[in-house]
Amino acid sequence: MAYDVVIKGGRIYDGSGLPSYFGDVAINGDRIVEVGRINESARRVVNAEGLAVSPGFIDFHTHMDAQLLWDPLATSSCFHGVTTLIPGNCGLSLAPCRAQDRDNVIGSFVRVEAMPSQVLRQAVKWEWTSFPQYLDRLQEKLGVNVAALMGHCAVRQFVMGEESSERAATPAEIAQMKALVREGMKAGAIGFSTNQNRRHMREDGRPIPSRLATDEEIVELASVLGELNCGSMQISRGTLGTARPVEEDVDFFRRLASTSGRPVIWQSIAHRWNAPELWRKLLDLAQDSLASGAPSYPLTNARLFNGRFTLKNAQTFDHLPSWKQVMFAPIEQRAELFSDTERRRQLRFEAVEDQRPTTFSRRWDQIFLIKAAQAKNQPLEGKSVEEIAQSLNKDVIDTFLDIAVEENLETMFQNSGSRDEEATAQILKSPITLVGQSDAGAHLVYHAGYGYATRFLGYWVREKAVMPLEEAIRKLTFMVASVFGLYDRGLIRPGMAADLVLFDPQTVRECEPEMVNDLPGGEKRLIQRAIGVKTTMVNGAILVQDGEHTGAFPGRVLRNHHNGHASL
Numbered sequence: 033m034a035y036d037v038v039i040k041g042g043r044i045y046d047g048s049g050l051p052s053y054f055g056d057v058a059i060n061g062d063r064i065v066e067v068g069r070i071n072e073s074a075r076r077v078v079n080a081e082g083l084a085v086s087p088g089f090i091d092f093h094t095h096m097d098a099q100l101l102w103d104p105l106a107t108s109s110c111f112h113g114v115t116t117l118i119p120g121n122c123g124l125s126l127a128p129c130r131a132q133d134r135d136n137v138i139g140s141f142v143r144v145e146a147m148p149s150q151v152l153r154q155a156v157k158w159e160w161t162s163f164p165q166y167l168d169r170l171q172e173k174l175g176v177n178v179a180a181l182m183g184h185c186a187v188r189q190f191v192m193g194e195e196s197s198e199r200a201a202t203p204a205e206i207a208q209m210k211a212l213v214r215e216g217m218k219a220g221a222i223g224f225s226t227n228q229n230r231r232h233m234r235e236d237g238r239p240i241p242s243r244l245a246t247d248e249e250i251v252e253l254a255s256v257l258g259e260l261n262c263g264s265m266q267i268s269r270g271t272l273g274t275a276r277p278v279e280e281d282v283d284f285f286r287r288l289a290s291t292s293g294r295p296v297i298w299q300s301i302a303h304r305w306n307a308p309e310l311w312r313k314l315l316d317l318a319q320d321s322l323a324s325g326a327p328s329y330p331l332t333n334a335r336l337f338n339g340r341f342t343l344k345n346a347q348t349f350d351h352l353p354s355w356k357q358v359m360f361a362p363i364e365q366r367a368e369l370f371s372d373t374e375r376r377r378q379l380r381f382e383a384v385e386d387q388r389p390t391t392f393s394r395r396w397d398q399i400f401l402i403k404a405a406q407a408k409n410q411p412l413e414g415k416s417v418e419e420i421a422q423s424l425n426k427d428v429i430d431t432f433l434d435i436a437v438e439e440n441l442e443t444m445f446q447n448s449g450s451r452d453e454e455a456t457a458q459i460l461k462s463p464i465t466l467v468g469q470s471d472a473g474a475h476l477v478y479h480a481g482y483g484y485a486t487r488f489l490g491y492w493v494r495e496k497a498v499m500p501l502e503e504a505i506r507k508l509t510f511m512v513a514s515v516f517g518l519y520d521r522g523l524i525r526p527g528m529a530a531d532l533v534l535f536d537p538q539t540v541r542e543c544e545p546e547m548v549n550d551l552p553g554g555e556k557r558l559i560q561r562a563i564g565v566k567t568t569m570v571n572g573a574i575l576v577q578d579g580e581h582t583g584a585f586p587g588r589v590l591r592n593h594h595n596g597h598a599s600l
């Protein structure tokens with residue numbers, strides 16, 4: 033037999049963005065060895081007719097640090113064609129960590145990433161102290177590949193203990209932190225992450241440690257990546273434009289990239305109704321920054337921000353004072369408060385008439401009735417509130433509140449307009465934005481971002497035609513691999529790792545998230561399946577076929593390129 037596997041008759045989207053073409057891919061061991069017309073025999077032939085053959089997707093923004101310890105398959109990411117994922121984002125990682133700091137390290141994950149405290153405290157067994165030991169623990173069993181960032185909070189806590197969430201570091205402490213980052217990078221971390229989001233606190237209400245870092249401390253830590261000439265840096269400073277002018281933030285990202293010479297991935301560009309033109313300015317600033325020669329890249333999200341809500345749990349209206357007042361009243365009083373005519377006048381003013389920007393879109397054509405509680409209202413399902421109001425010849429607020437009150441506030445609505453579609457399309461289309469930010473592994477009961485890639489391919493690329501499939505694949509694969517220094521991934525070429533996904537471009541999409549009880553201790557979380565993803569292959573072995581795990585665990589810890597081959 034000439035080859036271990038030949039994938040035959042698919043259409044190859046090789047990750048470069050070049051036009052796709054019909055061809056075969058031959059694999060020996062964990063490597064692609066030949067691409068084109070392949071006639072030699074193989075131990076296994078995979079029929080890919082009618083399918084796109086793409087490099088596996090690289091989910092670069094996850095918080096899977098803990099989940100990987102009890103779920104080495106990394107569900108649900110593996111069902112969406114993800115073959116490599118990157119934990120350790122937003123300044124948070126589980127290493128390095130001393131025994132006395134475990135509780136506080138967990139406390140940051142619990143609060144910032146909304147993970148159940150009891151699950152983490154029971155399921156994380158702490159078989160490590162250093163970052164290298166943590167990587168070795170991960171390597172024991174993996175379905176997908178994992179390339180890990182070191183988090184600033186863990187590093188700071190390790191050096192400064194509890195004072196890490198109280199004060200700036202001394203030069204001696206910064207030197208110790210640099211030594212830890214150096215140790216992590218030498219063991220194969222793919223970079224460093226930091227977070228100055230002012231809303232990010234630990235479970236006990238204290239700020240997460242990286243918030244106390246000065247800009248100089250961050251520049252110093254980034255300089256370690258420069259000194260070693262490897263690794264990338266992820267940085268989050270909260271919602272841009274709220275703490276300081278955006279020019280200052282983007283300039284700081286540029287400075288980090290230009291002084292270290294290493295790629296900086298910054299968070300993020302998205303449309304917001306309370307600053308509806310800011311995304312444009314951020315894109316321009318990002319372009320200027322790249323034009324100056326500093327490798328600093330903005331990231332954005334293709335995920336659906338469809339807040340589903342009832343008037344029992346809605347947060348959609350929290351920035352409208354009269355709505356907030358009612359939503360914070362006890363549930364049993366809300367129906368009456370929402371029925372009051374005088375109050376409705378104010379509710380209508382804030383949610384329809386007022387022109388001042390706020391976080392709510394005021395787009396009632398984008399608020400859909402998803403599930404009625406009473407049989408007689410079922411014909412309204414799938415219609416927007418505006419559409420229903422027009423058919424009844426009634427005011428939108430009266431329509432919305434009358435139905436909700438009549439159904440005891442149990443009517444399920446969906447806000448599909450939490451981002452402006454046209455602006456989001458422009459951000460996704462920009463050749464410089466990294467598409468991701470799945471947050472997989474975090475916010476477990478609130479949303480499921482596992483399907484960011486299938487969402488991007490199904491909704492934005494197929495239905496909305498925002499870009500050719502070739503360009504979309506480039507953004508999900510080669511671009512991410514390049515920015516994060518995973519130099520043997522993200523392309524279909526002889527010599528590259530055999531991380532591949534076979535999918536049907538006509539049907540691929542993400543499914544509705546489902547609530548299950550599969551966390552340790554039977555706790556709840558949302559999972560998400562995909563449609564149209566046929567085969568996910570990791571390091572030459574099929575991991576998922578038709579949505580089912582094959583039983584293989586071919587994943588590895590991918591170390592930075594100074595640790596031999598990126599995959600070894």
Ligand SMILES: [Zn+2]
Nearest residue numbers: 095121122471
């Ligand atoms: Zn994050």
